[in-house]
Amino acid sequence: MSLLGMVTTTSLLEQASSEIIALSALHCAVMAAVPWFLLQNAIVSTELIEDGTPMSILGSSTLGLVTFGVALWVSVATGLDTQDVFRFRDDPTAIYLRSDGLFVLTLVWPAV
Secondary structure, X not given: OHHHHHHHHOOOOOOOOHHHHHHHHHHHHHHHHHHHHXXXXXXXXXXXXXXXXXXXXXXXXXXXXXXXHHHHHHHHHHHOOOOHHHOOOOOOXXXXXOOHHHHHHHHHHHHO
């Protein structure tokens, strides 16, 4: 995770390129999914769900992968400015890049 952060914040890649957008989207999706994998691991370690059962494996995989997929989709849509889904049509500030959904998925959602 820190390697992705290092690549996206340094000048290794050209800024505002599609490669940096893809890596930044991947970094945001990983940052959103990791806390849910850790939470599921903590639940399994307290023996509320037994280790190795299909319930423990499906629970961690499903929640983590859904969070990863949604965060990746929102990150790519925000980075490529194809986020018409997230805008209101009568909003006068719709021409500006808005990343409210990305903020919720990467900072607020893992904190819950």
